[in-house]
Amino acid sequence: MRRTKAEADQTRExxxxxxIDVFLERGVTRATLEQIASAAGVTRGAVYWHFRDKQEIFAALERRANMPNEAVGDRLTARLSTQPDLDPLRELADAIREGLQAFETHPERSRILTILWLRCEYSEDMQPVVTRQREADLALQKLFESVIALAATRGRLAPILSPELAARALLLLVNGSVLDWLRAPGEFELTASTMPLVAGFLEAISAPKAQAAADQARLALFLGV
Structure with missing residues (x-):
């Protein structure tokens, strides 16, 4: 009997x-397709219908964990490009808060991240996933850098760090906080504990308001507006 697309999608999910359950319990290296099929209540053939191997399942989970970050970044970029009066650093803080809250309100994402960061032994056959994880981190760092650079052009960045170094430091701060939270599930709230650190960092690299106003005035004079 031919299966419908809805049934196929249900099996894939x-x-x-x-x-996720098997990887969390056994780790990625020791988990097998037979164990995954058994936990899903399907045959191994049904697993192979959707995924070539265990690495392809792992890659699908990795993409699922990173896609919301891309959506948050797209919304942030769109807001800043269409509303030049916004404070880029404040908008960046709001976007980071949104991303952190997504981990806390969507348990699947935090479980997948636990697998990616704490339950995976990155052997040679997992290198494509390692590469994608690195690319995702670099994309997030580039997003941070572009927003911080925009703050600089709007006179709202203190000359403490370059946008590149500030973005790198912010990425390490956020990723380190998430990793700490994953290592101690239930012991503290991710957003509540991380956002004061993010706010403090962004405050430290922000230009004083008087200086920012002066820089904006000079820029307006230069542009003749």
Whole structure:
């Protein structure tokens, strides 16, 4: 009997949900397709219908964990490009808060991150996933850098760090906080504990308001507006 697309999609979701459970329990290296199929209540053939191997399942989970960050970044970029009166650093803080809250309100994302960062032994056959994780981090750092550079052009950045170094420091701060939270589940709230650090860092690299106003005035004079 031919299966409908809805049934196929349901099976695929069941396999991914089961893979999360198995990877968390056994680690990625020791987990097998048989264990994933059993946990999903499907045959191994059903797993192979959707995924070539365990690495492809892992890659699908990795993409699922990173996609919300891309959406948050797209919204932030769109807001800043269409509303030049916004404070880029404040908008960046709001976007980071949104991303952190997504981890806390969507348990699947935090479980997948736990697998990616704490339950995975990155062997040679997992290198494509390692590369994608690195690319995702670099994309987030580039987003931070572009927003911080925009703050500089609007006279709202103190000459403490370059946008590149500030973005790198902010990425390490956020990733380190998330990793600490994953290592101690339930012991503290991610957003509540991280945002004061983010706010403090962004405050430290912000130009004083008087200086920012003066820089904006000089820029307006230069542009003749």
């Amino acid at each position: 069941a396999v991914l949900a089961a893979a």
